[in-house]
Amino acid sequence: MLNVVDQTLVNDLTSEPSSLQRRALAKIITLLESTRMDHRKRADDVLNALLPKTGKSFRLGISGVPGVGKSTLIETLGLYLINKGHRVAVLAIDPSSSLSGGSILGDKTRMERLSVLDNAFIRPSPSSCTLGGVAEKTREAMLVAEAAGFDIVIVETVGVGQSEIAVAGMTDMFLLMQLPNAGDDLQAIKKGVMEIADLIVINKADIDPDAAMRAQLFITSSLRLLGFQGNPEHASHNQEFWHPTVMTLSALEGVGLPELWEKILRFQELQNANGLLQARRKAQSGAWMSDRIDAGLKNAFQNHPAVQALLPDLSAQVNQGTMAASVAARRLLEAMGHEFF
């Protein structure tokens, strides 16, 4: 199925760590991100060829508002892990990247010490018109990084909206960073992000240790109050195995880093021992597939000539109240050739 060029890319990618491998990794991700139809077909074949070699990394999602210290934590944690013999890939989901024409997340200049290491790979957020599109390319890039032997993949996102849900939906553990400031915590609760966090880290504890401790106590009691501990709908939040916990650290000073890694290892261990990791990943794959089907169906709808011809008038009629929304929906689906009610 693979053409000669792509077969070479796959061979290079799955060879020993080298500059050749890193180049193949970057090239394959670029192929995945291309909007050309022929590239997409090649990328699918490459993905299929790589799939048996994927799934062996620990996938860690990290989120937090701008200024919380995500890059500092990722760089410090990345250096710490590479020192322990790991290989660390850092990917990013920045839904604003399609607007800005480029991403601030994953910018190499932000992680200067990490980005020069052979065992690190840092890739900025793909740009796409939709969050779903960005998330899809990041998920696929994660698989490619895994096939290249990176055993820890960190996916970071800015804490500004639905992107946290996307990141939690593609990682094994979701870490939410907070500032030692109660106001921000409430923002996170409001958006339903606190509910999906496996671990909450209060950063910059060195600046005001008292405020950090107050924030820790406040968030811990909020989690309890809101019943988010042991949320039965969240596979990893099985009360018997794991209570989402809150800890403080200083990413800049590296204080609390071994304790953070200890906690992450403990989480991994529990997930593996109880089959929760496998369950979470299966659920994620299933959800990913339906998401992409939904997005594709919507796309086909929007690009259908009969829909394009009818939609403006029917939307206007629904808007003016001269046609029921359900009737308009049925007209459009009939125009596409779908009989349904």
Next chain:
Amino acid sequence: MLNVVDQTLVNDLTSEPSSLQRRALAKIITLLESTRMDHRKRADDVLNALLPKTGKSFRLGISGVPGVGKSTLIETLGLYLINKGHRVAVLAIDPSSSLSGGSILGDKTRMERLSVLDNAFIRPSPSSCTLGGVAEKTREAMLVAEAAGFDIVIVETVGVGQSEIAVAGMTDMFLLMQLPNAGDDLQAIKKGVMEIADLIVINKADIDPDAAMRAQLFITSSLRLLGFQGNPEHASHNQEFWHPTVMTLSALEGVGLPELWEKILRFQELQNANGLLQARRKAQSGAWMSDRIDAGLKNAFQNHPAVQALLPDLSAQVNQGTMAASVAARRLLEAMGHEFF
């Protein structure tokens, strides 16, 4: 467009209040709820004919867990309003009705005094395999009741899940009922229902007035703590115009009923004066149309022969990790004849 039978139904429905009108109302709703394709087409024509006469009622959504006293409040409020010269239709959304083969909500025996009045119309929940299907039929029934001159439409639902979101999405005001018991409030917060409530009513205040007052204080402070007051994403929760408020009453004793109606009128007044009602209804129509398009597209996908042939194998491959979810999604969409990436 209308055949003779349906034209007669429309004429009867839009005539003066009478037993003929009530029968036409019931018959048209039955037509809407039919799963026969020819019925559906007739129903669409009837809806289109009625649409100019719709939209003139006040649409009130009421939700709460089983046992909170919804039927008691609806009956008491309904009698109070009919006494003031209104005509009251009560519809229901019970997502479990398709399982039980019938609905406990809207059961006539529950509202004995209300159901016998000429100016009341009570209809149990339609049964359908999906919440979206139930909600659609209820929305359409609401339009028919409006065309029959009912100026207050109450849509009730059990407080057990997504159905509250559906009811809030089709009404002008969403009222959440609570028991004087702090544990239940937290349940509601967890599901994101508190966030969409325009008014929270603590019922059964007669049994333990102190507990009711404590619950009122607790919910009021929770709303403030969680930033749900003046939620800018919620059209009616514009801080300048309306703060979701909490009040106590006893539906059984009728204590607090005039105050409740006073508060509802104040809400209506503010919504009308500030164009929020129109904005909310437009947004609801738009969302309803996309919901139905999405449901129809999914339906067409699931019933497509090529999809049915490929889906089991592709799903199994994704589940076993031998194919990326995005690749499987693209294969299925291609099989339907959609080219996309």
